[in-house]
Amino acid sequence: MNAAAPVRVISPEPDDRIFVTQPHMAPLDEFIPYLEKIWESKVLTNRGPFHRQLEDALCEYLGVEHLALFANGTLALVTALQALRITGEVITTPYSFVATAHSLLWNGIKPVFVDIDPDTLNLDPHKIEAAITPQTTAIMPVHCYGHPCDVEAIRRIADNYNLKVIYDAAHAFGVQTDSGSVLQHGDLSALSFHATKVFNTFEGGAIICPDAKTKQRIDHLKNFGYVDEVTVVAPGINAKMSEINAAFGLLQLKHVDEAIAKRKRIDAMYRGQLRDVKGIRCLEDAGETVANCAYFPILVESDYPMSRDALFELLRSHDIVARRYFYPLISDFPMYRGLPSASRDNLPVATDAALKVLCLPIYPALSDEQVERIAGIVARGRS
Ligand code: T4K
CATH class of the missing domain: 3.90.1150.10 (Aspartate Aminotransferase, domain 1)
Structure with missing residues (x-):
């Protein structure tokens, strides 16, 4: 291949159709200074400065204490389950995007589907108890379309049966109930910042963590399980958000x-x-x-x-x-x-x-x- 050959940029075909969604994007000229910083620093990934800044900015915006960024929402769900060492069976909803249940299969967990409430289309808490078996270790509800689940009823059941709760909060960016951010409920909540979401970083996601120790474990898991240069504590994965996505997220947050x-x-x-x-x-x-x-x-x-x-x-x-x-x-x-x-x-x-x-x-x-x-x-x- 001729290295000097000019790159031909192919323009997308014009498409006048109206789609279900279209990403909201901050003005391009506002993004240039962020790109210049990345080009200067040469820090492209591995918890760089934009990554850390976006974690702090999102905690403040969402009203939560600890948040770990991810490359996408699916890896956030997969890692949330690993972080809590969930095994056996998990009760979840059939009425969601397929990534919800796929995150269970990726962890060798058996999904147990429970029906939804006809008014909210979220997991029906009245039907959860009948699906609990000795193998059940957690509940994974979804705040479908961003409408909050019945978080109090789910918490009561989880407390009674000693189950963990991991919310798939992919749709719930910024949603509040009378008790504050809906993301504070459960043991962990996973968000998606995919192009189709209310807040997007092209691709991206996050886990809302209850405390610094859990966030630290999650940070290790999303970085192959590395704690330091010579210590690996778990078979982690590469699920880090890059600096370019994090920088875009910082700008998007302003809009x-x-x-x-x-x-x-x-x-x-x-x-x-x-x-x-x-x-x-x-x-x-x-x-x-x-x-x-x-x-x-x-x-x-x-x-x-x-x-x-x-x-x-x-x-x-x-x-x-x-x-x-x-x-x-x-x-x-x-x-x-x-x-x-x-x-x-x-x-x-x-x-x-x-x-x-x-x-x-x-x-x-x-x-x-x-x-x-x-x-x-x-x-x-x-x-
Ligand atoms: N949990 C739940 C409950 C979820 O809904 C999702 C994702 C996840 C977990 C996993 O999170 P991520 O791993 O994705 O972060 C879309 C999205 O790909 C998916 O993120 C989303 N849920 C799901 C509900 O919808 P598709 O196959 O419907 O997307 P697609 O490509 O047909 O896009 C829909 C429309 O959006 C297009 O017709 C045009 C517009 N669009 C889309 C993209 C990708 C754009 O204008 N620009 C774009 O870049 O799955």
């Missing part, structure tokens, strides 16, 4: 309030326009929740003029790419299907939700006209 405010405006517009539409149900948060409006899921009920899938296709015909998060259920994928808890009889609410939910586009750059157009199509229920 995240404005991004969430725009999301809230879109959320309110959808709710206003869809309130009286027969057969469309919007999910509601409990009164005291400070939401992040990460997603806008609607449930297409049987008294709507068409099925969820027909509405999905109708929107697509208008170049609006809504998403059926979370269809199929995790429990319907081949690596989970054979588990006794994966049977649809065990999961009637989740099975029903997976057939009814459609996530409408929501992201800061969506204009009022676009929101009105999308809501208008949903409200009409025909082309």
Whole structure:
């Protein structure tokens, strides 16, 4: 290959479709000084200065004491389970992105699926106890779409049965309940900073840790298990966030309030326009929740003029790419299907939700006209 040949930059094809989300990105010129610092220092990774600064800045923003950054949310979940030495069986929800249960399989843990609550679409605490066996060591609930789980009920069950609780908080960046950040609950919470999330670092994630000792163990685990140059304490993995992602995160944090405010405006517009539409149900948060409006899921009920899938296709015909998060259920994928808890009889609410939910586009750059157009199509229920 000719080393001097100029690199040909291929521009992406123009695409006018409206997708379920689009990353909110700080202005490029504001990022240049961060890049210059990296080029000067030559520190690219391994807990460099931007990594440390972002951990501190996120603790302050999220109102938590300790946080360990990760390369992505999936590795954060995998490592959270290792940090607490979870084994045996873990109770979890089938109604989530597949990474939730995959993190269990990566640790040789058996997922036990429990049905969800029809109002919140989160793990139903009333159904957890019946699924506990002598092998159960933990519960892994998901704050689905950023709506808080019933954290008090889950804590009571965990205390009674001496179980750990690891929240998959991939959607819950910045969410608050009347007792403060939802991320403070459970033994650990794992966040995702993927491009599709409210706060993104291109790829990224974090674990919220209750104390400095746990954070230290997690820091070792995400760095191959190294404690110092000659000591390895566990078969850790490489799950570190790079300096470029951390620097971008620091900049993104300056703009995240404005991004969430725009999301809230879109959320309110959808709710206003869809309130009286027969057969469309919007999910509601409990009164005291400070939401992040990460997603806008609607449930297409049987008294709507068409099925969820027909509405999905109708929107697509208008170049609006809504998403059926979370269809199929995790429990319907081949690596989970054979588990006794994966049977649809065990999961009637989740099975029903997976057939009814459609996530409408929501992201800061969506204009009022676009929101009105999308809501208008949903409200009409025909082309
Ligand atoms: N736990 C839960 C509950 C999760 O939802 C997730 C991830 C995880 C754990 C794991 O966290 P990470 O390891 O990912 O940090 C997306 C995301 O890839 C995934 O992160 C997310 N959940 C899941 C709910 O959604 P896809 O396959 O739907 O993404 P994709 O590529 O179709 O993107 C959706 C739309 O977003 C595109 O149509 C256009 C837009 N987009 C996407 C990307 C990647 C952009 O505009 N720019 C982009 O760079 O999974």
